[in-house]
Amino acid sequence: MTDFTLNAQARTDLGKGASRRLRHAANIPAVVYGGNKPAESVTILAKEIAKLFENEAAYSHVIELNVDGTKQNVIVKAMQRHPSKQFIMHADFVRVVAGQKLTAIVPVHFVGEDAPVKKGGEISHVLNEIEVTCLPKDLPEFIEVDLSALEIGAIVHLSDLKAPKGVEFVALAHGDDKAVANVHAPRVAPEAEEGAAE
Numbered sequence: 001m002t003d004f005t006l007n008a009q010a011r012t013d014l015g016k017g018a019s020r021r022l023r024h025a026a027n028i029p030a031v032v033y034g035g036n037k038p039a040e041s042v043t044i045l046a047k048e049i050a051k052l053f054e055n056e057a058a059y060s061h062v063i064e065l066n067v068d069g070t071k072q073n074v075i076v077k078a079m080q081r082h083p084s085k086q087f088i089m090h091a092d093f094v095r096v097v098a099g100q101k102l103t104a105i106v107p108v109h110f111v112g113e114d115a116p117v118k119k120g121g122e123i124s125h126v127l128n129e130i131e132v133t134c135l136p137k138d139l140p141e142f143i144e145v146d147l148s149a150l151e152i153g154a155i156v157h158l159s160d161l162k163a164p165k166g167v168e169f170v171a172l173a174h175g176d177d178k179a180v181a182n183v184h185a186p187r188v189a190p191e192a193e194e195g196a197a198e
Helices: 016-024 046-052 057-059 114-118 190-197
Strands: 005-010 029-036 037-045 062-066 070-079 088-095 100-109 122-125 127-134 144-146 153-159 181-182
Touching: 005 046, 029 046, 037 046, 037 062, 046 088, 057 070, 057 100, 070 100, 100 122, 114 122
Parallel strands: 005 062, 029 088, 100 144
Antiparallel strands: 005 037, 029 037, 062 070, 070 088, 100 127, 122 181, 153 181
16 A cells, blocks of 8 residues: 655745745645635645656545644645646645545546457547545545447446445536547548549
């Protein structure tokens, strides 16, 4: 079991200039909020946060955030990355309260893709992550989507997925049965058709 922990320091120096100075010093500005407590501005070492989020599971896992010796459980709410260099520029965390439902973004893992491809289909992943609501203890690391039984022309919707015990898909709860993946016939390039006609 991986240990999801992060060390942080409280920060009082706020604003764009302060955030820029922090990044120059290899620190990431972050905010912790929720859990009926006031929002808290913190700073985290850039290399530490980058190392934690090399593991995809960290995005959908309860993280122990240690702020100046005070530990609290949080999940990632949002992550701002540099548009071209992809390093993390800012993070938002939400406090996790035991026994209180939370909303989180969980990655989708597709399995069984070989079967539809062997039948001549092409697979499109429409969703790579799904918003879920559940108690902290029920938070899944990922949602598995099995594509092995799909025929060409088939679409997998959220309602086709089996949510883990205690987990609800937010979009479905709001009546939005989103497409997750589909299998379509390969598109033939026009040049290939013309070549055959000649």
